[in-house]
Amino acid sequence: MKETKAGEAPILSVRNLRTYFDTEYGVVKAVDDISFDVRKGEVLGLVGESGCGKSVTNLSLLRLVPTPPGRIAGGQILFNGKNLLEGSEEDIRLIRGANISMIFQDPMTSLNPLLRISLQIAEALELHHGLSKKAAVAKAVELLKAIGIPDAESRAHDYPHQFSGGMRQRVMIAMAISCNPDILIADEPTTALDVTIQAQILDLIKNLSDRNTMSVIMITHDLGVVAGMCDTICVMYAGHIVEKAGVDELFSDPKHPYTRGLLDSVPRIDSAWRRRLYSIPGAPPNLVQLPAGCPFRPRCERVMDICGREFPPETVFGEAGGAPRSVRCWLHVPRDAGHEVQRDAKHE
Amino acid sequence: MHDTTTLLEVKNLKVHFPIEKGILLRRRVGWLKAVDDISFSVKKGEALGLVGESGCGKSTTAMAIAQLQAATSGSVLFEERDLRALSPKELYEARRNFQIVFQDPYSSLNPRMKAADIIAEPMRIYARRGALDLSEKQISEKTASLMERVGLLPSFAGRYPHEFSGGQRQRIGIARALALEPKLIIADEPVSALDVSIQSQILNLLKDLQDEFNLTFLFIAHNLAVVEYFCSRIVVMYLGTIAEIAESKVLYEKPLHPYTKALLSAVPIPDPPKERLRKRIILKGDVPSPTKERIGCPFRERCSEAMERCAKSAPPLVEVEAGHQVACFLYE
Numbered sequence: 130m131k132e133t134k135a136g137e138a139p140i141l142s143v144r145n146l147r148t149y150f151d152t153e154y155g156v157v158k159a160v161d162d163i164s165f166d167v168r169k170g171e172v173l174g175l176v177g178e179s180g181c182g183k184s185v186t187n188l189s190l191l192r193l194v195p196t197p198p199g200r201i202a203g204g205q206i207l208f209n210g211k212n213l214l215e216g217s218e219e220d221i222r223l224i225r226g227a228n229i230s231m232i233f234q235d236p237m238t239s240l241n242p243l244l245r246i247s248l249q250i251a252e253a254l255e256l257h258h259g260l261s262k263k264a265a266v267a268k269a270v271e272l273l274k275a276i277g278i279p280d281a282e283s284r285a286h287d288y289p290h291q292f293s294g295g296m297r298q299r300v301m302i303a304m305a306i307s308c309n310p311d312i313l314i315a316d317e318p319t320t321a322l323d324v325t326i327q328a329q330i331l332d333l334i335k336n337l338s339d340r341n342t343m344s345v346i347m348i349t350h351d352l353g354v355v356a357g358m359c360d361t362i363c364v365m366y367a368g369h370i371v372e373k374a375g376v377d378e379l380f381s382d383p384k385h386p387y388t389r390g391l392l393d394s395v396p397r398i399d400s401a402w403r404r405r406l407y408s409i410p411g412a413p414p415n416l417v418q419l420p421a422g423c424p425f426r427p428r429c430e431r432v433m434d435i436c437g438r439e440f441p442p443e444t445v446f447g448e449a450g451g452a453p454r455s456v457r458c459w460l461h462v463p464r465d466a467g468h469e470v471q472r473d474a475k476h477e
Numbered sequence: 478m479h480d481t482t483t484l485l486e487v488k489n490l491k492v493h494f495p496i497e498k499g500i501l502l503r504r505r506v507g508w509l510k511a512v513d514d515i516s517f518s519v520k521k522g523e524a525l526g527l528v529g530e531s532g533c534g535k536s537t538t539a540m541a542i543a544q545l546q547a548a549t550s551g552s553v554l555f556e557e558r559d560l561r562a563l564s565p566k567e568l569y570e571a572r573r574n575f576q577i578v579f580q581d582p583y584s585s586l587n588p589r590m591k592a593a594d595i596i597a598e599p600m601r602i603y604a605r606r607g608a609l610d611l612s613e614k615q616i617s618e619k620t621a622s623l624m625e626r627v628g629l630l631p632s633f634a635g636r637y638p639h640e641f642s643g644g645q646r647q648r649i650g651i652a653r654a655l656a657l658e659p660k661l662i663i664a665d666e667p668v669s670a671l672d673v674s675i676q677s678q679i680l681n682l683l684k685d686l687q688d689e690f691n692l693t694f695l696f697i698a699h700n701l702a703v704v705e706y707f708c709s710r711i712v713v714m715y716l717g718t719i720a721e722i723a724e725s726k727v728l729y730e731k732p733l734h735p736y737t738k739a740l741l742s743a744v745p746i747p748d749p750p751k752e753r754l755r756k757r758i759i760l761k762g763d764v765p766s767p768t769k770e771r772i773g774c775p776f777r778e779r780c781s782e783a784m785e786r787c788a789k790s791a792p793p794l795v796e797v798e799a800g801h802q803v804a805c806f807l808y809e
Contacts, residue, residue, distance in 0.1 A: 353745030
């Protein structure tokens with residue numbers, strides 16, 4: 130494990146971010162009051178099932194949420210102390226690709242099919258670093274070599290369809306790291322890939338992060354991927370971060386019933402033989418009709434009366450192992466937090 | 478638990494697709510060998526897993542077994558009868574014994590049909606042709622009990638597929654596959670489109686159904702952890718050929734083929750301390766194109782153990798221990 134980065138000031142701070150979508154069925158609170166920090170060189174994992182808001186969170190970071198119907202309804206995104214939600218469109222464009230860049234899940238649809246690979250990589254270099262086209266293309270070839278494209282000089286001038294899925298994802302990574310960003314956002318970077326190719330790509334991202342002390346925000350639903358890649362993990366459910374912890378603490382001692390349920394429901398190749406998998410009952414909620422109180426309540430085995438009334442506050446634990454740890458669950462709200470009265474009153 | 482009679486036997490199955498060029502005068506310029514001479518058998522009551530990466534031919538194998546894809550050569554013996562040799566009428570009767578659960582619960586259900594009608598359709602088709610002796614009333618009752626069995630509320634009967642979540646749709650697909658009380662279920666990536674928490678629900682449901690109805694499964698998946706959980710034996714495919722066959726416990730504890738080793742080492746384990754200590758075999762490059770004419774072992778370009786002879790001829794699948802077959806010269 131890398132040394133702890135807890136002492137350092139975060140380079141990215143998300144504070145009370147809310148991203149809402151106005152739909153004909155009502156307001157969908159895709160991201161509802163989430164806060165997290167990313168430190169230099171840290172690999173942060175955002176984990177959750179489909180519809181939990183993990184991708185919207187990341188689109189919000191770069192102000193890429195389609196508006197309308199989406200809108201950022203509140204909060205702050207502080208990058209090196211500057212609020213990204215405030216500047217003009219031109220300001221954020223200078224950040225995108227240069228300081229914070231992104232790789233998308235689907236390398237097939239995220240590349241321009243009509244443009245040669247070299248030119249697509251060169252584009253960001255011309256824009257942000259002011260390189261000439263020739264110099265930018267030369268740098269692109271260099272990048273392709275660095276990420277392990279064989280025969281890079283000639284392959285650079287191919288079109289995306291001539292590349293395999295794994296190679297296209299490498300190209301996406303080359304584009305994303307071309308301007309030495311401080312933060313790389315990887316949105317399910319290996320979901321579309323085979324497992325042996327996934328291992329190659331994760332290895333590459335990890336090496337790049339270590340070598341360039343680049344921070345990575347890794348969005349995934351795969352707990353195995355998170356275990357090997359991340360330093361810190363935020364578990365999301367229905368637009369909220371329900372648990373935040375260092376990777377070791379999260380896996381060895383999950384506090385939120387949802388986290389525990391998720392960990393127990395993943396089949397793993399090293400498991401005790403023929404153990405029956407746990408399954409969380411029900412399905413992830415529809416964000417238009419969220420139940421009152423804790424959104425996980427209808428699926429939770431340890432539900433209490435108070436869960437139906439109020440969304441649990443964030444309970445922060447000591448900074449064990451350097452990573453901040455917190456959970457949003459009534460089970461962990463300390464007895465003297467003022468909510469106790471309500472909880473007991475119901476039981477009498 | 479299961480007896481040792483063979484339910485399905487695949488012998489020297491080949492599925493080759495012609496590659497054609499030209500617009501007016503189309504001529505064949507080569508073959509894409511999606512499945513190239515594979516043999517394996519499925520015993521009654523077992524769950525056999527077919528794993529491999531995309532393009533390895535696992536789905537084509539399944540479709541060729543189900544007679545939804547014409548094979549080039551070889552035989553598919555179901556209860557000792559070659560399905561490829563049956564007349565259309567005989568095949569139609571045989572089909573009720575093997576049903577399929579598809580990968581994508583979105584596109585494999587007719588959006589214009591109600592859930593109950595989707596589940597009842599196989600029974601109605603067979604009843605109409607006189608092959609199934611059930612009245613419409615009995616079919617409705619059976620549909621209701623199937624829905625209950627797979628965990629769908631009776632009130633869902635009149636709903637259309639778009640009103641269901643992915644997991645519920647997959648339950649409809651499973652109920653439909655069970656409707657004719659088949660002996661074999663071919664499940665082609667039945668959980669890969671589902672969320673983690675739903676995936677375990679469906680896997681557990683399939684496991685319960687297997688025990689309850691003494692079903693035999695041919696389970697196709699790319700997720701090795703899922704296959705390990707569900708299957709008692711596993712066939713590892715690579716580029717249209719079989720690399721290794723073993724009981725799942727043996728395969729995971731003692732893989733022999735270099736490809737199986739790499740594949741297993743690439744599967745992430747949700748356990749951070751363990752994951753940090755693991756040595757990962759990172760394979761170089763991609764799976765080669767199946768259109769390329771090749772001699773020798775299909776895995777040799779990516780294999781760390783490749784020898785001279787690997788380029789000369791393809792290693793045959795040989796049994797190294799009882800029930801453990803591998804196609805690699807290292808174990809000859």
